Amino acid sequence: MLRFIVRRLLVTIPTILVVITITWVLIKLAPGNFYSGEKRIPPAIEQIIREKYGLDKPWYQQYAKTMWPIVSRLDFGTSLRYSGQSVNTIIKRSLPVSAAVGILAYLLALIVGITVGSIAALKQNSKWDYGSMALAMLGISVPNFVLGPILVLIFSLGLYWLPPSRWGGFPSRNLILPVLTLSAIYMAYIARLTRAGMLEVLRSDYIRTARAKGLSERDVVIHHALRGGLMPVISYTGPALAFLLTGTVVVEKIFALPGLGNYFIQASLNRDEPLIIGIVAFIAMTLLLMNLLVDIAYAYLDPRVRYQ
Amino acid sequence: MSTDKNTDQPELIHIGPEMAVAEADVMPEETGAFVQGTSLWRDAWRRLLKNKLAVFGLVVVVIITIASIVGPTLIQRVFGFTPDYIPSHDSALTQSFPPFTGPNGEFSWAHPMGTDNAGRDQLARVLQGGQISLFVGILSTLVSLLIGVSYGAIAGYAGGRVDNVMMRIVDVLYSLPYVIVVIVLLSMFRSQTPRGQLILLFIAIGSISWLTMARIVRGQVLSLKNQEFVLAARATGVSNYRIIFRHLVPNTLGPVIVYATLTIPQIMLTEAFLSFLGFGVQAPLASWGSLASDGIQNIAIFPWQLIFPGVTMALTLFSLNFLGDGLRDALDPQMRTV
Numbered sequence: 001m002l003r004f005i006v007r008r009l010l011v012t013i014p015t016i017l018v019v020i021t022i023t024w025v026l027i028k029l030a031p032g033n034f035y036s037g038e039k040r041i042p043p044a045i046e047q048i049i050r051e052k053y054g055l056d057k058p059w060y061q062q063y064a065k066t067m068w069p070i071v072s073r074l075d076f077g078t079s080l081r082y083s084g085q086s087v088n089t090i091i092k093r094s095l096p097v098s099a100a101v102g103i104l105a106y107l108l109a110l111i112v113g114i115t116v117g118s119i120a121a122l123k124q125n126s127k128w129d130y131g132s133m134a135l136a137m138l139g140i141s142v143p144n145f146v147l148g149p150i151l152v153l154i155f156s157l158g159l160y161w162l163p164p165s166r167w168g169g170f171p172s173r174n175l176i177l178p179v180l181t182l183s184a185i186y187m188a189y190i191a192r193l194t195r196a197g198m199l200e201v202l203r204s205d206y207i208r209t210a211r212a213k214g215l216s217e218r219d220v221v222i223h224h225a226l227r228g229g230l231m232p233v234i235s236y237t238g239p240a241l242a243f244l245l246t247g248t249v250v251v252e253k254i255f256a257l258p259g260l261g262n263y264f265i266q267a268s269l270n271r272d273e274p275l276i277i278g279i280v281a282f283i284a285m286t287l288l289l290m291n292l293l294v295d296i297a298y299a300y301l302d303p304r305v306r307y308q
Numbered sequence: 309m310s311t312d313k314n315t316d317q318p319e320l321i322h323i324g325p326e327m328a329v330a331e332a333d334v335m336p337e338e339t340g341a342f343v344q345g346t347s348l349w350r351d352a353w354r355r356l357l358k359n360k361l362a363v364f365g366l367v368v369v370v371i372i373t374i375a376s377i378v379g380p381t382l383i384q385r386v387f388g389f390t391p392d393y394i395p396s397h398d399s400a401l402t403q404s405f406p407p408f409t410g411p412n413g414e415f416s417w418a419h420p421m422g423t424d425n426a427g428r429d430q431l432a433r434v435l436q437g438g439q440i441s442l443f444v445g446i447l448s449t450l451v452s453l454l455i456g457v458s459y460g461a462i463a464g465y466a467g468g469r470v471d472n473v474m475m476r477i478v479d480v481l482y483s484l485p486y487v488i489v490v491i492v493l494l495s496m497f498r499s500q501t502p503r504g505q506l507i508l509l510f511i512a513i514g515s516i517s518w519l520t521m522a523r524i525v526r527g528q529v530l531s532l533k534n535q536e537f538v539l540a541a542r543a544t545g546v547s548n549y550r551i552i553f554r555h556l557v558p559n560t561l562g563p564v565i566v567y568a569t570l571t572i573p574q575i576m577l578t579e580a581f582l583s584f585l586g587f588g589v590q591a592p593l594a595s596w597g598s599l600a601s602d603g604i605q606n607i608a609i610f611p612w613q614l615i616f617p618g619v620t621m622a623l624t625l626f627s628l629n630f631l632g633d634g635l636r637d638a639l640d641p642q643m644r645t646v
Binding site for chain 1: 361480485487488489491492493495496497573577580581584585586587597600601603604607611614615618619621622623625626629630633
């Protein structure tokens with residue numbers, strides 16, 4: 001197990017470097033520059049800008065200048081747009097916003113999804129089953145950028161119950177709509193996965209044994225069926241995080257939240273190179289570490305899984 | 309957004325190997341007795357028709373596709389405006405009329421979905437957007453089919469070190485935050501023309517969506533390649549290329565079709581997501597994502613600008629998902645017994 005973790009960590013580092021390099025190459029290959037905008041810049045001033053940012057150097061020196069601080073001390077440099085602010089500061093500031101929305105959404109999706117999925121599996125082919133699965137299909141099919149505004153339309157602009165947008169600190173009513181919007185699709189996926197997993201497990205021999213030895217239905221479901229039935233849900237946790245990240249980009253845009261996703265979109269539009277690279281690297285790192293954690297959790301929960 | 313299918317659906321779906329070989333090489337077409345051999349597909353079709361939700365999905369998808377293709381032309385014939393026709397009103401206020409309303413607030417059949425900010429007919433825009441969205445979805449799926457099936461089949465058939473290296477590459481690509489990289493790609497290489505941006509979108513989406521397909525096909529080929537019909541083909545001196553593409557690939561068709569049907573809505577969702585953020589389809593072209601993006605800016609005053617493209621898109625995805633699920637149940641013998 002330890003060897004597995006070490007090996008995976010060793011693969012993670014080059015993968016992140018590859019991601020950073022791909023991003024860097026894309027930025028450098030693209031026509032134009034962060035300072036090229038609507039106005040024509042006089043050549044003398046352009047010369048000064050190029051010298052200041054080292055753009056007059058050959059490409060390998062520029063690459064080294066970007067990579068060395070990252071590799072040596074995880075320093076992603078200073079944002080071009082938000083002058084004077086280091087990329088690390090911006091990430092540190094915006095991460096809590098994204099994390100709050102993302103984690104709450106995922107917890108909500110887990111609780112609701114597992115409950116609904118289990119009920120659907122236990123009452124297979126009943127109207128509860130069909131109803132909840134149709135609802136889950138709807139959750140998968142309605143894009144979050146449609147769901148979010150519709151929720152705003154109903155609960156903010158129609159009923160005046162909840163604020164329509166903006167960040168209001170951690171426990172605040174502002175969080176309710178973004179979290180609902182973000183979690184809808186995961187709720188739906190998790191409900192479907194739980195139902196499929198539970199259906200398979202409920203037919204297996206060990207459940208029959210548990211029932212035969214006289215355990216109550218409650219014990220059978222909670223102690224025996226859920227543990228096996230949730231395996232697909234756990235293996236979905238890793239990829240879900242990736243989608244959660246892209247989902248937050250949209251949700252943060254809809255609700256005007258100052259999170260990582262919003263900064264990333266702004267940085268892409270402004271060609272804020274250090275900020276783009278910093279956020280991409282951070283997201284890649286989170287993703288890879290989460291996937292590793294999921295694999296470890298998988299091995300602990302399912303004794304049949306062994307990694308070498 | 310493919311992972312659901314990864315775990316939800318058993319990787320190996322067996323479809324009798326005899327059939328495809330028979331079709332490809334052995335079977336003379338006129339022997340009536342063999343025609344019964346293809347009844348697997350007829351069987352699946354019959355099962356699909358029994359599934360009411362899948363039939364509903366199929367009907368809706370067909371209707372929306374036909375409407376998107378002929379709709380804009382039809383509207384032009386009947387009412388005389390194209391999707392990008394901007395009427396020249398004197399009204400200083402707004403050109404955005406609610407559904408079924410004319411310029412003076414009276415009832416009118418001309419704009420059943422209302423108009424957008426510039427006074428363009430929303431129904432025509434939504435149908436034209438449907439053309440682009442469906443086009444992107446289907447074409448990118450074909451690209452992912454082409455790359456994924458070839459890649460997976462070659463990796464599976466070659467086996468050994470080649471397979472190992474090829475699948476490790478897929479693993480690494482899998483772990484990349486690809487949507488993030490795609491956004492960087494699309495924003496950096498922002499094309500000057502809408503058509504150029506559309507092509508860029510194809511490349512971006514096509515290059516990422518073949519991974520799961522490659523895995524599925526590889527798994528299938530691995531389980532098929534040691535069977536007798538492959539041995540027989542090899543013994544009669546059939547080339548590797550021909551074994552892969554005439555004998556093995558046709559036998560993987562069942563799961564490939566199922567997964568492709570489920571890929572279309574995912575790609576449409578990705579396209580809409582990118583267009584919504586302003587990196588995808590650009591005006592004057594429209595897709596459901598870009599229409600929703602335009603609509604959200606006026607959500608408080610003109611909600612119909614968001615609701616119609618959004619609901620149309622949701623309905624299409626809903627139907628495609630049901631159709632895909634139905635196809636899976638119909639083509640997968642393991643699910644049949646459930």
